[in-house]
Structures are given as structure tokens and as C-alpha cells.
Amino acid sequence: xxxxxxxxxxxxxxxxxxxxxxxxxxxxxxxxxxxxxxxxxxxxxxxxxxxxxxxxxxxxxxxxxxxxxxxxxxxxxxxxxxxxxxxxxxxxxxxxxxxxxxxxxxxxxxxxxxxxxxxxxxxxxxxxxxxxxxxxxxxxxxxxxxxxxxxxxxxxxxxxxxxxxxxxxxxxxxxx
Amino acid sequence: xxxxxxxxxxxxxxxxxxxxxxxxxxxxxxxxxxxxxxxxxxxxxxxxxxxxxxxxxxxxxxxxxxxxxxxxxxxxxxxxxxxxxxxxxxxxxxxxxxxxxxxxxxxxxxxxxxxxxxxxxxxxxxxxxxxxxxxxxxxxxxxxxxxxxxxxxxxxxxxxxxxxxxxxxxxxxxxxxxxxxxxxxxxxxxxxxxxxxxxxxxxxxxxxxxxxxxxxxxxxxxxxxxxxxxxxxxxxxxxxxxxxxxxxxxxxxxxxxxxxxxxxxxxxxxxxxxxxxxxxxxxxxxxxxxxxxxxxxxxxxxxxxxxxxxxxxxxxxxxxxxxxxxxxxxxxxxxxxxxxxxxxxxxxxxxxxxxxxxxxxxxxxxxxxxxxxxxxxxxxxxxxxxxxxxxxxxxxxxxxxxxxxxxxxxxxxxxxxxxxxxxxxxxxxxxxxxxxxx
Numbered sequence: 001x002x003x004x005x006x007x008x009x010x011x012x013x014x015x016x017x018x019x020x021x022x023x024x025x026x027x028x029x030x031x032x033x034x035x036x037x038x039x040x041x042x043x044x045x046x047x048x049x050x051x052x053x054x055x056x057x058x059x060x061x062x063x064x065x066x067x068x069x070x071x072x073x074x075x076x077x078x079x080x081x082x083x084x085x086x087x088x089x090x091x092x093x094x095x096x097x098x099x100x101x102x103x104x105x106x107x108x109x110x111x112x113x114x115x116x117x118x119x120x121x122x123x124x125x126x127x128x129x130x131x132x133x134x135x136x137x138x139x140x141x142x143x144x145x146x147x148x149x150x151x152x153x154x155x156x157x158x159x160x161x162x163x164x165x166x167x168x169x170x171x172x173x174x175x176x
Numbered sequence: 177x178x179x180x181x182x183x184x185x186x187x188x189x190x191x192x193x194x195x196x197x198x199x200x201x202x203x204x205x206x207x208x209x210x211x212x213x214x215x216x217x218x219x220x221x222x223x224x225x226x227x228x229x230x231x232x233x234x235x236x237x238x239x240x241x242x243x244x245x246x247x248x249x250x251x252x253x254x255x256x257x258x259x260x261x262x263x264x265x266x267x268x269x270x271x272x273x274x275x276x277x278x279x280x281x282x283x284x285x286x287x288x289x290x291x292x293x294x295x296x297x298x299x300x301x302x303x304x305x306x307x308x309x310x311x312x313x314x315x316x317x318x319x320x321x322x323x324x325x326x327x328x329x330x331x332x333x334x335x336x337x338x339x340x341x342x343x344x345x346x347x348x349x350x351x352x353x354x355x356x357x358x359x360x361x362x363x364x365x366x367x368x369x370x371x372x373x374x375x376x377x378x379x380x381x382x383x384x385x386x387x388x389x390x391x392x393x394x395x396x397x398x399x400x401x402x403x404x405x406x407x408x409x410x411x412x413x414x415x416x417x418x419x420x421x422x423x424x425x426x427x428x429x430x431x432x433x434x435x436x437x438x439x440x441x442x443x444x445x446x447x448x449x450x451x452x453x454x455x456x457x458x459x460x461x462x463x464x465x466x467x468x469x470x471x472x473x474x475x476x477x478x479x480x481x482x483x484x485x486x487x488x489x490x491x492x493x494x495x496x497x498x499x500x501x502x503x504x505x506x507x508x509x510x511x512x513x514x515x516x517x518x519x520x521x522x523x524x525x526x527x528x529x530x531x532x533x534x535x536x537x538x539x540x541x542x543x544x545x546x547x548x549x550x551x552x553x554x555x556x557x558x559x560x561x562x563x564x565x566x567x568x569x570x571x572x573x574x575x576x577x578x579x580x581x582x583x584x585x586x587x588x589x590x591x592x593x594x595x596x597x598x599x600x601x602x603x604x605x606x607x608x609x610x611x612x613x614x
Contacts (some may be wrong), residue, residue: 026376027324030315038308041446044387044397044454073265083265092470094579097345097590099461105470107455114457118394121265121293125395129444168464168474175477176401 002021013099015156043125045113049158052112055129056153059146062138065131078142087142092167106168110154112136122150133157184492188544193527195520195554197502198546200530240573256286257354260589267292269588270423271358274486276507280532280540281331282361284416289423290336290359293393296443300419300427303391305411309448312378319427322413325368331539332408333507335360335479336437337463340595342587343571346580348600351587353489356599356611360479362540365431367412370405370447383449384395387456388430391445398439399453400432408433408538411444434538435477436594438463438579465593468579473594481508481568481597483516483543483560493606497551502529503544508562514537515561516543522555522600522614523570529558537563554603555614570595571613 035042045051050088066078075081079088097103101111116132118124127135137152146152146160170176190204241398247254254276259269272288272394282288289295300319308314339359342349349356379402386405389397400409410431412420425442432440438458453459453475464472483506488494502520506513512535517526543558560568574597581591603611 026372028376029321030317030326030373030376033306033308033314033316038306038314041389042308042448043395044389044448044450044456046450046452047455049497050450050452065375092466092472094468094470095466096581096583097466097470099464099466104461104464106460110455110457110460113397113454117397118293118457124293124393125190168473169467169471171471171473171476172478175403176475 018019038099043113043117045116047109047158048105049109050156052109052154052157053129054154055133056151057130057132057134057137057152059134059137059141059148061130062133062136062141065127065135065137070135073121086139092164100143101139102145102163104164104167106162106165108136108140108145108157108162111139112157124135181580193519193521194525195552196548196550197518197520197525197527198548200528200545201544203501206210215376216457221374231505242424242540248535254286256288257358262454263294265293268294271361272361273352273354273482275353275489275492278503278542280505281363281416284363284418284421284424286335286568287361287363287415287421288359289421289422291392291442292396294394295422297390297422298427299444303427303445304500305428305445305447307377307447307449309386309450310380312380312450314372315377316358317373321414322368322411322428325372325412327366328410329364329366329414330408330433331362331364331536332431332433333360333362333479333539334431334437334440335507337476337479337593338572340482340599341590341592343574343595343597343599344578344591345584346582347584348613349584349587350490352491353484353486353599355587357484359437360386360507362505363416364414365410365412366414366417367410367428367431368587370409370411370430372377373411374405375585378386379449382451385450385453387446387448387450387454388444389442389446389448390425390437390441390443392443396438396441396458397454397456398441398459399450399456400430400435400439402449404432411491433512434456436463436479438478456536463593465578476594479507479509480594480596481510481513481560481562481566482506483513483568483598485556485557485558485601488556488603488609490599490609490611492609494549494603494609496607497549500547500549501544502547502556502558503542504591505540505557506531506543506558506560507538507540508560508564508566509538510561510562510564511538512565513543513560514563516541517559518543518545519557519559520554523557523559523598526559549603551605553605555612556601557598557605557614559598569597571600573597 073083078086089103133152140146256270305317328401336359412431428444456473466472485504514528532542600614602610
């Protein structure tokens with residue numbers, strides 16, 4: 001880093017902490033924490049792929065994870081069991097249409113985010129990132145939203161175009 | 177008060193709308209005239225009372241005061257109804273018995289709860305709240321630390337986006353107000369404004385949303401616009417004066433007054449400022465009600481102006497003609513309730529109700545109006561307005577836009593969400609109360 005850049009960096013840093021005058025007025029009892037300490041909780045994925053971790057997985061790998069950890073609730077070939085089907089879904093025509101990944105979910109990143117944070121039901125957040133990518137690929141491939149051998153990773157997943165991406169109306173735009 | 181002498185000589189309040197709705201001011205002003213009016217009904221046709229006894233419990237010293245008071249054993253029937261009492265691997269709903277309580281705030285043991293994978297048993301000393309993302313410095317707070325911040329208290333209702341979903345059924349489902357409207361409750365919440373904490377983390381100007389996440393098994397997460405964070409969002413620590421109940425988010429929850437219940441993330445452990453919404457499962461899929469053209473609403477957020485009559489309501493059978501108070505709750509995510517009208521003739525004529533003071537913003541307001549039932553069929557409705565000028569719609573108006581089911585769904589089902597239309601109770605000659613559409 002040149003002296004010039006270092007100076008700019010220092011000025012920016014001073015600006016960022018510049019409201020430290022304001023910090024001092026409050027109780028100031030929060031402890032500063034860095035990215036490494038946050039990592040285990042930092043699990044939200046945005047539709048543009050922000051937050052996606054390293055790793056990769058294919059549908060074939062996902063099928064094997066599915067058989068071990070998902071089959072008992074979501075059924076054979078993800079056709080539904082005691083819990084929701086993860087494949088299929090007719091056209092959405094009204095409130096009685098069953099919402100599925102293929103016919104409703106606007107972003108493929110939500111599949112990764114939700115599996116990683118909430119599944120398997122009895123042991124959430126025990127899957128490796130590779131396993132989550134693989135399960136995501138498995139579900140997307142079963143629904144023919146990606147090809148059978150397309151690997152899912154931080155680069156490919158945000159590019160998957162979901163059929164119902166434009167199927168939504170923001171109810172109160174003035175509240176956003 | 178406008179009133180007249182009855183045949184018995186007692187003052188009677190004026191009938192102001194069809195089927196015996198009386199002037200709302202009749203009993204508010206109190207005093208001899210009002211008391212007389214009420215006593216008039218009490219005396220007419222009443223048999224003389226039994227002699228009074230000095231009962232056994234009055235003649236011995238009573239029980240020991242417990243450290244934490246329990247309600248009378250005679251009140252055990254006043255309880256929430258459970259959708260998943262065995263804790264099967266799916267969502268659990270516990271609904272508030274609005275017909276068995278009164279006033280404007282919901283007792284903590286009866287506040288509705290929904291948990292998507294059970295209620296976590298959180299050690300408050302180990303719980304942490306992280307604020308990070310597009311902030312100037314990420315900070316982590318202990319519960320002890322948060323207790324040293326300036327706090328605010330406010331009344332606020334919390335309502336599930338799916339409350340009142342049975343009203344989307346093509347036929348009225350016969351069920352109690354608890355089954356139909358039990359996923360809304362109201363409490364006084366005390367905690368630290370989110371904006372107070374964000375002053376310490378600093379806000380990157382690129383931040384337009386924040387993601388709130390819970391410490392429960394599914395790490396439930398929702399995206400919220402930053403405007404709400406800087407308006408009235410609260411990290412709530414207390415519910416009606418005591419620590420938040422486990423099912424309501426112990427030891428801390430996000431409170432977004434007037435907004436969809438699911439966004440009021442319980443067991444709050446993480447707030448991440450972002451430039452875009454996460455499109456989490458619950459916002460991308462679940463709380464996106466589908467319209468008849470196949471499109472779906474996204475980011476509904478607001479719980480719009482609404483009211484329903486709790487007394488009388490199904491299960492509270494009228495015991496013969498005479499005086500009854502019609503009362504219920506009204507609320508709006510847009511602010512204060514400005515007016516509630518009640519009809520006893522299916523909407524042909526309306527009487528203005530008395531609003532119980534104070535009338536807080538984004539909280540329950542109880543409305544009351546006196547009524548003399550003449551034993552003929554009657555059709556009760558309530559209709560609310562808020563200070564922002566929003567009017568509670570009729571069911572027909574909602575169905576015209578949102579549709580209805582083609583089959584009658586189970587009463588616990590959620591065919592759609594965000595029903596804030598009018599509720600209609602039909603009073604039959606035998607005093608039974610039925611749910612009808614009108």
C-alpha cells in the first residue's frame with residue numbers, strides 16, 4: 001500500500017469511527033467483534049449470492065445425502081411424505097394451489113439458505129456446505145431447473161433463474 | 177344522555193340502531209340515570225334472590241400466598257388451544273381465548289404463540305445479540321448489557337399474518353372466536369429501541385434492510401426495511417412487566433409494532449444490515465399470499481385495520497332477552513383506532529361504540545356498546561376505522577380481490593393470509609351465536 005493510499009485509508013477509518021463522539025454518549029456496552037468470531041452465525045444468503053460459502057455439490061451427491069437425512073420426512077424422490085414434496089407442482093392459479101420450489105420460490109439461493117439453517121429438522125446446521133450445495137443441486141435438478149450434472153456452488157447458484165421470479169407484487173411499496 | 181322513562185319508571189337509554197343497539201354513552205357517564213337504566217332490566221321479570229349465606233371459605237383462614245401467583249382453580253378452562261400438542265415435526269400454534277378474557281392486554285400465559293420447530297430453552301446468560309453487516313463496527317451484546325440501555329415501554333398487538341385465515345373459506349366455519357381470530361394478542365412490551373443500538377454500531381449508508389434471526393432450531397429469519405429499524409422497532413425484553421415468555425421469544429425478541437407477527441423475530445440473536453432482502457423462506461414462500469390471477473403479494477408487512485366482537489361470540493350463548501354489552505377489540509398497524517361502529521341487523525344500521533381509553537397506537541382498543549336483545553334473530557358486526565383514514569373492509573370486498581376457497585378447509589388451515597375483513601355473528605332465537613357471512 002502506497003503512503004497515499006494508506007493516508008486515504010486512515011482518513012476513511014477516522015470517518016467511519018468519526019461518529020465515535022456519538023458512541024461515547026450511549027452506554028457503549030456492546031463488544032466489538034470481528035468476522036472470524038461472527039462466522040459461525042453468519043449464515044444469511046442474499047439472492048445475488050452474497051454470503052454463499054466455498055464448496056460445491058452435484059445432484060448425484062445430493063441424492064445420497066437425501067437418502068440418509070431427508071427421505072424419512074420428504075419421501076422417496078422428494079415426492080412428499082409426512083412433510084412437503086420438494087419436487088413438482090402445478091401452475092399457481094389461486095390460494096388453493098400448493099406452493100413448491102419449482103412453481104413458486106423466486107430465488108434458488110433461498111433453497112440453500114433454508115436447508116442450511118433449518119434442515120434436517122432434528123439436527124439443523126449439521127450439514128457441511130458441500131452437502132447443502134449437493135442437496136440444493138438435487139432438488140433443482142429433480143425439478144429440471146438445472147441440468148443433471150450442473151454443480152451448485154457460489155458462482156452457479158445465484159445464476160439459476162427460477163420460473164416464478166416475476167410472479168410477485170410488492171404489497172406496500174411505500175413501506176420498503 | 178338522551179333517555180326516556182320506561183313503564184317501570186326507570187330511565188332507559190335511547191335506541192340508536194336497529195335490533196336494540198343503545199346509545200354508547202348510556203353507561204359511560206355513570207351516575208344514577210345510567211345505573212337506573214341498568215337496574216330497570218335487572219328488576220323486570222327477575223325472581224327475588226336467594227338468602228345470602230356465609231360460605232365455608234369465608235369462615236376459615238385462606239391459603240398461603242405463593243411466590244408466583246397462580247389463577248383460581250376455577251379458571252382452568254380459560255386456556256389456549258393447541259394445533260400440535262404432541263410436538264410432531266411441524267409448526268405449533270397456541271391460540272388466545274378472546275371470548276374468555278376481557279380488557280385490552282393479553283395475559284402472558286394466554287398470549288398466542290407460533291413456533292416452527294419447538295420453543296428453545298435458552299440460558300439468558302449465554303444468549304447474545306449480534307449486530308453486523310453494513311454497520312461501521314459490528315457489536316455483540318449480552319442481556320446484562322442491554323439492561324443498562326435506555327428503555328421504552330409501549331402497548332403493541334402482535335398478529336400472525338395468517339390470523340383469521342378461516343374467513344377465506346367459501347362457507348363460514350362454525351368455530352369460536354379463539355379458533356377464528358386467536359392468532360392475535362396484545363401486550364405491553366419493554367425494551368431497547370433498535371435505533372439506540374444502531375447508533376453505537378453506526379449504519380453504513382448502503383444499508384437498506386436488516387435481516388433478523390432467531391436462536392431457535394430453524395434460525396428463523398426475516399428481512400425488514402431499515403425505515404422500520406429507525407422508526408419504532410424494539411429489542412423487547414419484557415412482556416407485561418415480566419421477562420418475555422419462552423414461547424414469545426425469551427430472552428429477547430424483535431418487536432415491529434403493527435407488522436406481521438412472523439417478522440417480530442423471537443429468540444433474537446442476530447441483526448445483519450444489508451443492501452437487499454434475503455428472500456428467506458418465510459418471506460419468499462410462506463407469507464406471500466396468492467391472488468386469483470396466480471400472482472402473489474410480497475412484503476405485505478402491515479397488519480391492517482381490523483375489529484371483531486368477542487362478547488357475545490360463538491360459545492357464549494345468550495341467556496334470554498334483556499341487556500347485554502357488545503364488546504370486542506379493534507387495532508391497526510397504521511396507528512390508533514378512530515371509530516368502531518356496531519350493527520345488530522347485519523349492517524343495515526350502525527351504532528357508534530365507546531372506545532376504552534387510552535387508545536394506543538398499534539395496540540388493542542376495546543370497544544363497547546350497550547344492547548337490549550329482544551329475543552329475535554340478530555346479526556352482529558363490528559366495523560373499524562383508524563386515524564390514518566383506513567376503513568376495515570367487508571368480507572365481500574376482500575374476496576373480490578383475494579378470492580376464496582372452492583372447498584371448506586380445516587379451521588386450522590391457512591388458505592391465505594392477511595384477512596382483516598368484517599366478522600359476522602348471527603344470534604338465534606335460542607341465544608346461540610353462529611358464524612355467518614353477511
